[in-house]
Amino acid sequence: MIRDELYDKAIELRNASPWFELLGEDIFAVEFSDGELGYVMMNEGSDDEDLYVDDLTEELSMYLFIGEDGLRSMRDIFEDCCDSRDRYAFRSPDEMPEDEAVDPDRDYTEEEYIRLTADKMLKTARYLTRGDYLALEYCPGDELTAEEHSAVSKALKRLKLSTKRMNGLFPWFYTLRNGHPADNDLSEADQKYMSEALDALKALSCAFDAGTYDVSDFRELFENGHLPLVRRDGSIGYTDLPRIPERNVKGILKDGTLSERIRKQAKNDTWQCLAAELPQAVFEDDKEDESFFPMCVFCFSESEMKVLLPVLCRRLPGEGDVYALDEIAQLILSRSPKPSMILVRDTETQHLLADFCRECGIILSIGADTYVIDDFFVSCIGSDFMEEMEYYPYDDDEDFEYDDNHYSIIAEDLYRALPRVSDEDILLLPDDVKDTLLMMMEQDPSFPRGLKKRLSKLIKG
Numbered sequence: 168m169i170r171d172e173l174y175d176k177a178i179e180l181r182n183a184s185p186w187f188e189l190l191g192e193d194i195f196a197v198e199f200s201d202g203e204l205g206y207v208m209m210n211e212g213s214d215d216e217d218l219y220v221d222d223l224t225e226e227l228s229m230y231l232f233i234g235e236d237g238l239r240s241m242r243d244i245f246e247d248c249c250d251s252r253d254r255y256a257f258r259s260p261d262e263m264p265e266d267e268a269v270d271p272d273r274d275y276t277e278e279e280y281i282r283l284t285a286d287k288m289l290k291t292a293r294y295l296t297r298g299d300y301l302a303l304e305y306c307p308g309d310e311l312t313a314e315e316h317s318a319v320s321k322a323l324k325r326l327k328l329s330t331k332r333m334n335g336l337f338p339w340f341y342t343l344r345n346g347h348p349a350d351n352d353l354s355e356a357d358q359k360y361m362s363e364a365l366d367a368l369k370a371l372s373c374a375f376d377a378g379t380y381d382v383s384d385f386r387e388l389f390e391n392g393h394l395p396l397v398r399r400d401g402s403i404g405y406t407d408l409p410r411i412p413e414r415n416v417k418g419i420l421k422d423g424t425l426s427e428r429i430r431k432q433a434k435n436d437t438w439q440c441l442a443a444e445l446p447q448a449v450f451e452d453d454k455e456d457e458s459f460f461p462m463c464v465f466c467f468s469e470s471e472m473k474v475l476l477p478v479l480c481r482r483l484p485g486e487g488d489v490y491a492l493d494e495i496a497q498l499i500l501s502r503s504p505k506p507s508m509i510l511v512r513d514t515e516t517q518h519l520l521a522d523f524c525r526e527c528g529i530i531l532s533i534g535a536d537t538y539v540i541d542d543f544f545v546s547c548i549g550s551d552f553m554e555e556m557e558y559y560p561y562d563d564d565e566d567f568e569y570d571d572n573h574y575s576i577i578a579e580d581l582y583r584a585l586p587r588v589s590d591e592d593i594l595l596l597p598d599d600v601k602d603t604l605l606m607m608m609e610q611d612p613s614f615p616r617g618l619k620k621r622l623s624k625l626i627k628g
Contacts, residue, residue: 174322176365177338183372186227195395197367206232228304231364240299278538285541296444296460298343305336348448367397418492418519425496426526434507439467439537442516467540474543510535601626
């Protein structure tokens with residue numbers, strides 16, 4: 168249950184000046200009463216295509232990142248905030264690079280289009296799955312629950328304000344913890360942090376309105392290696408730019424014997440791999456309160472010239488940001504020939520597979536052109552996801568689009584492996600692929616009747 172004071176403060180600050188003065192990259196720090204530091208990003212919400220939180224909401228919003236976990240999340244989500252020369256230092260807003268946009272006058276090759284699309288999808292999925300922050304968003308009333316509506320109405324009465332004051336946008340609080348879906352049930356500690364952050368926002372708003380502080384002060388501090396800091400007493404100073412802690416992305420094997428078995432076997436194939444978070448939550452042991460966003464590793468065998476079954480890497484309970492790679496090991500052991508080298512093009516996949524490849528005696532090379540696996544990734548996730556996120560690089564009337572053959576190829580590869588595919592993995596497939604699989608099962612008289620019945624019921628829901 169959200170405290171009354173949070174709704175009161177959020178309503179009072181609905182039209183606070185920082186929402187309209189600060190840009191998404193204008194970060195400021197908050198000193199909490201327990202000595203911890205928080206980092207706040209404000210977004211007015213717009214239709215521009217910058218890679219920030221306002222891509223995904225058209226409303227006012229405030230995001231509070233707390234301590235080291237928050238900093239790590241901020242780095243992972245907002246990559247453009249980190250200087251490429253020093254991944255631990257924030258850029259000045261004036262040095263922010265423009266996001267790569269689709270040039271309407273350029274004739275893109277299919278490979279370039281696939282790469283561009285895959286990059287956009289990976290970054291958008293990262294926003295959805297890696298957040299570790301508290302949030303306050305102002306959203307339309309029809310998006311609130313009955314309980315939230317009641318809380319807002321009571322707050323307006325306490326403050327003797329009319330609903331018109333909100334201009335159709337009402338406060339909604341939630342928390343996003345790394346790797347798990349959003350939850351609007353904030354803990355007592357989180358509500359205390361949010362309350363103090365709103366107090367800091369009020370102090371900053373008063374300073375803006377009084378003319379004692381200006382947006383230019385933010386930029387000047389950035390350029391000199393500092394962040395604005397709202398202290399506990401409401402005064403405004405500065406703190407040094409934080410060093411962002413490393414994120415532990417390495418994968419581990421629960422079964423240590425698998426790597427030894429792989430190491431001893433002959434290997435002469437080359438694989439391409441891409442690791443990506445899937446923006447669809449799955450459940451651990453059918454318990455909704457233990458849902459998480461899985462990481463999927465897509466693998467392409469150059470000797471077989473085919474994409475292998477995508478591998479779903481499950482989070483290990485209690486291990487935080489660690490993924491189990493037993494499924495990849497089992498996939499390697501089931502193939503002949505086995506990979507002596509794995510090619511990746513991004514550091515995320517490299518970090519995930521580094522220790523695994525070392526233990527298995529497999530060479531890991533980064534920087535390869537992996538557009539084949541990118542193509543498969545884009546096909547699996549589908550353009551519908553990008554359009555929903557309002558971040559698709561081509562308009563609907565563009566000439567280039569994926570045809571049904573992409574989904575047919577995926578379905579054909581999966582069909583042969585259906586008896587070994589888990590229900591969880593099948594449910595993650597795009598609807599086009601699931602429909603194709605249904606059709607193939609209905610037309611195949613040799614397909615086991617019991618399995619057909621079970622899978623048909625699963626896919627049809």
